[in-house]
Amino acid sequence: MAIFSAKGGIKGASENMEKQKFSFTKHTIEDLPIPSESRCVYYGDTKSHGLFIAVTRNGRKTFYFRRKKNQISQRFVIGGFPDLSVEQARNKALEIASLIAKGESPHDERKVKKTELTLGESFEAYLNGHVKQHCVAVKNIEGDFRRYLSDWNDRKLSSITKGEVQNRMNKVGEENGKTAANHMLSYARAAINWCIKNELINCANPWVGIKKYRTQARERFLSRTELLSFFSALKEFPNDTGMRDYLYISLFTGARRSNVLSMRWQDVDLDLGIWRIPRTKSGDSHTLPLPSMALAILCERSETKASEWVFPGPGETGHLVEPKRSWHALLRKAELSNLRMHDLRRTLGSYMAMGNQSLQMIGKVLGHKSPTATQIYARMAFDPIREAMEKAQNDMLSAAGISNVA
Numbered sequence: 001m002a003i004f005s006a007k008g009g010i011k012g013a014s015e016n017m018e019k020q021k022f023s024f025t026k027h028t029i030e031d032l033p034i035p036s037e038s039r040c041v042y043y044g045d046t047k048s049h050g051l052f053i054a055v056t057r058n059g060r061k062t063f064y065f066r067r068k069k070n071q072i073s074q075r076f077v078i079g080g081f082p083d084l085s086v087e088q089a090r091n092k093a094l095e096i097a098s099l100i101a102k103g104e105s106p107h108d109e110r111k112v113k114k115t116e117l118t119l120g121e122s123f124e125a126y127l128n129g130h131v132k133q134h135c136v137a138v139k140n141i142e143g144d145f146r147r148y149l150s151d152w153n154d155r156k157l158s159s160i161t162k163g164e165v166q167n168r169m170n171k172v173g174e175e176n177g178k179t180a181a182n183h184m185l186s187y188a189r190a191a192i193n194w195c196i197k198n199e200l201i202n203c204a205n206p207w208v209g210i211k212k213y214r215t216q217a218r219e220r221f222l223s224r225t226e227l228l229s230f231f232s233a234l235k236e237f238p239n240d241t242g243m244r245d246y247l248y249i250s251l252f253t254g255a256r257r258s259n260v261l262s263m264r265w266q267d268v269d270l271d272l273g274i275w276r277i278p279r280t281k282s283g284d285s286h287t288l289p290l291p292s293m294a295l296a297i298l299c300e301r302s303e304t305k306a307s308e309w310v311f312p313g314p315g316e317t318g319h320l321v322e323p324k325r326s327w328h329a330l331l332r333k334a335e336l337s338n339l340r341m342h343d344l345r346r347t348l349g350s351y352m353a354m355g356n357q358s359l360q361m362i363g364k365v366l367g368h369k370s371p372t373a374t375q376i377y378a379r380m381a382f383d384p385i386r387e388a389m390e391k392a393q394n395d396m397l398s399a400a401g402i403s404n405v406a
Contacts, residue, residue: 021046024053024086034059045086051093053081062199063089065096083129083198117201119160120153125200126191141187148172148184157192158203165206178213185212221347226336233334242311243326245297250341252294254348254366256280257341261320263310270299277367286367 021044022028032055035041045051054062063078078084078092117125123145131138148168152160165188173181189207196205222230237244250260259277267276273295277286290298301310309319327341345366352362362368397403 020044023047024051024089026082026086029053029061029081029086032061045090048090048093050097051078051090053089063092065093067097067100077199079200080198084200116156116158116203117195118154118156119149122157122195122201123149123188123191126194129198130194140183144180144184144187148176148180149188157201157206160206162206162209165210169210173213178215182212182215185210218343218346220338220340220343221350222336222339222343226334226339227347229334229336233330237326237330237333241313241323241326242301242320243323245301246311246320246323247330247341247344248297249294251344251347252291253288254345255288256345256367261311262317263319264308265302265305265310266308268298268310270295270302280367284367284369288365288367 020042024043024045024047032041032043032053035055035057040057041055043053043055045053050065050067052064052066054064056062061081063081063084065076065078067074076096078089078096081089084092127138127142131141135141169181169185172184185207189205189210192201192205192207195201234244234247239245246260249255249263250257253260253275255275255277259280263275267278268290269275273290275288275290277288280286298310306312307318311320312318313320315321331337331339349362349366352365353359
């Protein structure tokens with residue numbers, strides 16, 4: 001396959017276009033070499049007249065549509081690869097060619113408004129072009145969009161104002177909580193920024209510049225007294241669905257709810273006493289040693305396993321999902337309030353901190369990618385602080401020549 005350079009600009013490249021074509025496919029484009037000397041290298045498609053792709057020195061690959069009029073070469077940006085597939089690029093090239101044949105310019109502002117994406121279309125492009133390939137929390141992102149923004153589904157992006165976005169932010173904050181509003185803002189802003197970056201839209205992002213609510217990190221965990229009530233209630237709780245074992249494993253490993261629910265036997269090594277989580281919230285795998293009680297529970301369950309899942313369930317996923325009803329029944333039995341399943345994870349981290357384990361160790365156990373996520377547990381490491389205060393107290397008494405104030 002021949003290569004031609006845009007060293008002399010698009011005009012120089014277009015003169016050789018007819019001799020430098022091949023049939024675009026996902027694999028042939030992926031295999032294109034990165035240019036080392038020239039700024040940009042261009043390739044033409046044999047199946048779509050006027051469609052070509054430019055490859056830059058930094059590896060960026062962008063689809064263009066090119067045509068000649070009065071010996072002057074014009075080009076129109078279609079979008080980046082692989083976010084835009086070959087088929088999508090060919091369809092867009094046909095659309096541009098059709099507009100030109102009708103005497104309409106693809107750069108005509110009026111025509112842009114007619115073909116402008118709606119919020120729903122923009123979000124769908126973001127979901128299929130980025131989220132499903134790179135994000136773990138796909139369901140959370142989809143769910144937030146449906147809950148808070150679906151009534152704007154058919155609205156053109158340019159019709160949505162910052163004032164409307166701020167009002168929606170205020171409404172969600174009041175009705176669903178500040179954290180929910182912040183999540184909605186993050187997901188929506190990321191979706192539109194991605195579409196702008198990939199040249200799918202050319203309007204301003206109305207979510208940019210909207211401030212998030214200041215929120216306080218949740219610190220709830222089971223106290224020593226509460227642990228007694230929790231274990232007493234859990235010991236008598238039915239285990240026919242695996243709920244009791246699931247909660248024990250959640251507490252003793254500190255793993256996230258979704259990871260424990262989808263635990264597979266193939267990821268558990270009972271001989272070595274380790275559990276390899278294939279993919280965590282951060283997108284990485286995470287290997288955990290299993291403490292003795294967790295290992296004993298898994299060994300017992302393995303004797304009667306009849307599924308690939310450690311906690312099988314009757315639903316579509318095949319494993320236990322969202323045991324909210326059982327959780328609330330347990331809390332009533334234990335007479336506990338304001339406790340979430342995620343607080344079990346925080347309980348392990350808190351007791352590690354109170355046991356003077358380092359933040360690095362706590363972060364390693366909990367699978368935190370950033371040290372910032374573990375910083376909250378620094379407040380629980382009381383012993384070094386108490387020792388320092390005790391020494392200062394004794395020094396003050398010594399300076400005064402007394403032993404106590406009683």
